Amino acid sequence: MKIEIILAGVGGQGILTMASLLGRAAVKSGLNVLVSEVHGMAQRGGIVKCDVRMGDINSPLVARGSADVIVSTEPAEALRQIDKANKDTIVVTDVNPVVPPSVVFEGVEYPFVKKILDEVERNCKEVYAIDANSLAIKAGDIISKNIVLLGALSALDVLPFSHELLLKIIEERLPNKDINSKAFNLGREEILKLKDEKKQSVLR
Numbered sequence: 001m002k003i004e005i006i007l008a009g010v011g012g013q014g015i016l017t018m019a020s021l022l023g024r025a026a027v028k029s030g031l032n033v034l035v036s037e038v039h040g041m042a043q044r045g046g047i048v049k050c051d052v053r054m055g056d057i058n059s060p061l062v063a064r065g066s067a068d069v070i071v072s073t074e075p076a077e078a079l080r081q082i083d084k085a086n087k088d089t090i091v092v093t094d095v096n097p098v099v100p101p102s103v104v105f106e107g108v109e110y111p112f113v114k115k116i117l118d119e120v121e122r123n124c125k126e127v128y129a130i131d132a133n134s135l136a137i138k139a140g141d142i143i144s145k146n147i148v149l150l151g152a153l154s155a156l157d158v159l160p161f162s163h164e165l166l167l168k169i170i171e172e173r174l175p176n177k178d179i180n181s182k183a184f185n186l187g188r189e190e191i192l193k194l195k196d197e198k199k200q201s202v203l204r
Contacts, residue, residue: 001055001056001160002053002054002055002056002057003053003054003055003068003069003158003159003160004051004052004053004054004057004062004066004067004068004069005022005051005052005053005054005062005067005068005069005070005071005153006049006050006051006052006062006067006069006070006071006081006084007019007022007049007050007051007052007071007072008047008048008049008050008070008071008072008073008074008077008078008080008081009047009048009072009073009074009077009098009146010046010047010048010073010074010077010098011046011048013048013073013074013098013145013146014073014143014145014146014147015037015048015049015050015073015146016037016048016050017146017174018050018071018146018149018150019035019037019050019052020035020173021150021166021169021170021173021174022035022052022150022159022166023035023052024169024173025159025161025165025166025169026052026054026160026161028161028165028169029160029161029165031054031055031160031161032054032055032056032057033052033053033054034051034052034053034057034059034060035050035051035052035053035060036050036051036060036061037049037050037051038050047077047080049077049081054160055160062084063084064083064084065083065084065085065086066084066086067081067084067085067086067089068088068089068090068158069089069090069091069092069153069156069158070082070084070085070089070090070091070092070093070124071091071092071093071149071150071152071153072091072092072093072094073093073094073132073145073146073149074093074094074096074097074098075093075094075095075096075097075113075116075117075120075129076097076110076111076116077093078091078093078116078120079116079119079120082119082120082123082124085123085124086124087124087125088124088125089123089124089125090124090125090126090127090128090156090158091120091121091124091126091127091128092127092128092130092149092152092153092156092191093117093120093127093128093129093130094129094130094131094132094133094145094149095113095117095129095130095131095132096131096132096133097110097113117129126198128152128156128191128194130148130152130187130190130191130194132145132148132149132152132187133145135148135183135186135187135190136148136183138182138186139179139180139182139183139186140176140178140179140182140183141176141179141183144176144179144180144183145183147170147174147180147183147184147187148183148184148186148187148190149187150166150170150184150187151163151167151183151184151185151186151187151188151189151190151191152187152188152190152191153187154166154167154184154187154188155187155188155189155191155192155195156191163188166184167181167184167185170184
């Protein structure tokens with residue numbers, strides 16, 4: 001058994017926290033887990049990426065075309081990691097752009113989100129694009145967007161541990177238990193709803 005996950009976003013969106021929580025849940029489940037991170041210019045709005053590999057693995061890095069799941073807190077960052085995807089990869093991303101300062105200063109246009117998502121969808125099995133910002137605000141704090149996305153990830157049935165365990169780890173490790181619990185469950189419910197809609201669409 002081997003599970004390979006890419007977490008991507010920009011500085012300040014809680015990517016490293018997401019990786020840490022997944023790693024702790026894996027350890028709690030008795031699984032081998034390795035995590036690597038890239039966050040060079042994160043404090044200036046630069047990219048942040050974590051590779052999380054669980055199970056029968058001996059390296060922390062997800063190879064090209066090997067990701068089971070890509071979870072992104074920003075749509076363009078999901079596309080940036082698409083070389084790690086294959087025909088069976090599932091992508092979950094927030095739909096809200098974070099426009100880099102360099103784009104603003106240089107007068108470059110940020111791509112239309114629909115075009116980004118179309119390109120992502122062309123390179124993987126499924127894409128779930130959700131408004132994680134709105135769900136986080138509904139939970140009580142926009143800073144909980146990363147927890148919304150962990151809840152979304154838990155609904156994909158790819159993690160080698162239960163969503164209850166992951167939620168317990170979140171509640172134990174983070175403050176604002178009520179907000180984070182609500183954020184997690186809202187993200188999970190959103191994906192379950194989208195999965196049901198896709199299933200109904202196929203049946204029709």
